[in-house]
Amino acid sequence: MSTALESTIRIQREDFIVTDEIEAIKKASRNIGGIVTFLGTGRELSKGENITQLNFEHYPKMAEKKLEEIRQQAIRDYGIIEMIIIHRIGEIDIGENIVLIVAAGEHRKEAFKACEWAIAELKRTTPIWKRETTSKGEVWVQDTP
């Protein structure tokens, strides 16, 4: 028994509530036994600099398309039941939520694998950019120059 979920992929300014997303994904099936969640949050330190604020921007349509591709490939390749991916944009303070990936499977192993793959794939393929504000000013982060 599977139920299609609404809004499994979201890019949004507002914060999300992890419990709500977990309860949403549980509705996909009564046969979920393991749910693995990755939550990325704003760290204070980056390469020795003290960060005061983060700012994310995305390429609309393409970013959502890439997240949907990641979700579908995770379900297909890892045999999980469902995946939710949410990324925030705009201003984000230290300690605040940035990105959430929820992978629900019958067993934990595939859920761990799918979740870890999905966040790496998101960083690799999804057009989202981070700007860090430090005492020295603002800089766009280029993780892979």
Add this chain to the structure above:
Amino acid sequence: MSTALESTIRIQREDFIVTDEIEAIKKASRNIGGIVTFLGTGRELSKGENITQLNFEHYPKMAEKKLEEIRQQAIRDYGIIEMIIIHRIGEIDIGENIVLIVAAGEHRKEAFKACEWAIAELKRTTPIWKRETTSKGEVWVQDTP
């Protein structure tokens, strides 16, 4: 900056709220960048049988001691910042939360590794037992006879 958290290890009858535990672990440090969560939930199917209810019991003191050992070893061996482990006991319905492990690290890699190791270690070393109720009756699960 690290702050000691209260109740990082709990065995309890009542349900837990994932968001609350994540917000609690965030208080451990302003340098947390990745939080990996494993949530185990009650599946309807087990070895082809339809399960109507689960029931967990534990060996008080020893179970808590083992969870605390897992938490400390995860922090030490994987270099994560903090870990919370909660296991419910008593009657649990299908779809309900059973176990929660939250691993918070500076980066995601160590948090994934620590979380996946911790749930495997919990299953291996912690004296907790599951009884499944099906149409055929009640049976204690012996995963590794």
Add this chain to the structure above:
Amino acid sequence: MITVKYFASLRSLAGKEEDLFNLGSETTLERLSEEISKTAPKIGEMMRGKKVMISVNHEVVVPGAVIRDGDEVALLPPFSGGC
């Protein structure tokens, strides 16, 4: 006195949650298993056949372990926590 605790399937088998045995100041698991056999022969046999994990004072021990007056011994069926 030595306290013996039975959990999960072993509690059903023993028909009780715990037992008390007076076996002097120091004894062995082997000796304890013989005492247990008097009322629950199957459990004593499982202990001797290493079919059950045993903890003393909340730590798992090897079959030959010595136990002392005041110890808490627990008979632990295979664990099945986690999910």
Add this chain to the structure above:
Amino acid sequence: MITVKYFASLRSLAGKEEDLFNLGSETTLERLSEEISKTAPKIGEMMRGKKVMISVNHEVVVPGAVIRDGDEVALLPPFSGGC
């Protein structure tokens, strides 16, 4: 018309969010980079030197790709989403 979108550091470099170019019904990224060089020589150079990823209609393309009238081209600095 071909729409060109600039993101993140490239938007700062271009000083604008997007450009429109009329380059006929079919052209190449090479030709587009030369047009861009007229107002933003550094960006044109980055395109030719493969220092920037390029998408056409939301899919990343290889440097030699053909582009057509109506396409949306985006210049994408290295991604840094995720955390």
